[in-house]
Amino acid sequence: MLTETSFRDTVVEMIRRAETTLPRDVLSALRRALNREREPLARFHLKMMLENLSLARKLQAPICQDTGTFTFFVKLGLKRGLRFDLGKAMTEAVKIATREVPLRANAVDPLTRRPSPSNTGRDQPAVHIEITPGKDLELELLVKGAGTENCSRLFMMRPTAGVAAIEEVVLKAIEEAGGKSCPPNIVGVGIGGSMETATLRAKQALLRPLNVKNPDPELAKLEHRLESSANKLNIGPMGLGGKTTVLGVRIEKAACHTASLPVAVAFQCWPARRSKAKLVNGKLRVVEP
Known part of the structure; x- marks a missing residue:
């Protein structure tokens, strides 16, 4: 049985990995770009990007100072009964990740511009749920500055x-x-x-x-x-x-x-931050990056 605590902890890990580690396909694309680039200034920037990524992963620090806002895409199996509020658990995960990673407080009221120290608020994080057949559960996270x-x-x-x-x-x-x-x-x-x-x-x-x-x-x-x-x-x-x-x-x-x-x-942007989690042998695990 998937518990609210294990679900929330997996989402925290999704955010942590997305903020500190670039997916392999994007890293490879940046390396290929460096190999074909001939402009000195362009090569300098690509080298700095790759060095930044190496340091972020080593130090488990955010890749960019703009740690963005979060959009989750959820595929939820029709027969996968959840005994907790999925949206509430995701909001709690964002609050925890903001403290622990840590993340910059980016979410604000659109009119007063009053900030939310926890990166949460109305429709933050954004959660989009698609109902699918069976019992599968898959989460994808997109982080955008x-x-x-x-x-x-x-x-x-x-x-x-x-x-x-x-x-x-x-x-x-x-x-x-x-x-x-x-x-x-x-x-x-x-x-x-x-x-x-x-x-x-x-x-x-x-x-x-x-x-x-x-x-x-x-x-x-x-x-x-x-x-x-x-x-x-x-x-x-x-x-x-x-x-x-x-x-x-x-x-x-x-x-x-x-x-x-x-x-x-x-x-x-070039720090193309994303992560993915899915059920593996009954446990929700981060599978990317």
Whole structure:
């Protein structure tokens, strides 16, 4: 039986790992970027990023001073009975992680700007639950700082716009973000759905590892074209020029109204922080990073 305490402790560990250790696929992508880069300033920044990651992991300290806010995606099996409030347990986990990791207090009231020392508040953390068949339980965590969140965009396009127009607005968003989004970025794109589902799909897209190809052949081709075009913009690491503006582009789509075409663009910075936990032999364990 999965207890509230063991669930909460696993979520604390998810946050700790996401904040201090980069997933292997992102680390490998940064190393490849360094190997192909020739601009001295770009190489310097990539080397500093890799050194920063090494120190963070060794010292178990946050990778970035902006420890971000937390979005959880939960897949909960229909037959997996939980005898506790999942959302409440996650909120408690954020409070504990804020004290223990420790994390900077980032959550504030949107109007008074009064801070929450525990990084919690209304809809903080954000929790999205999908009911699935069976008894499985899977949690994914996306950590995003304000730099990337502020650069994210939603375009309500004409339904007849077409793929070329979608590519144009995504590249425009990348170009306008410049160095503000702490590149090299991973760019999530949500196509279709509604105003809110497009942005949700864009964020979910950021959770797919860089070494996992899009199962949709047409979306895989679009991802490749956008990545290639973005890396020709010469924005480069931290916006100071170079061959690597993005480490990858990830796309998800959803059916939409015949008279609508939402396109959302969600940025993730080079400390592409994420973690994952799932049930293994009846116990909830962190499996990534």
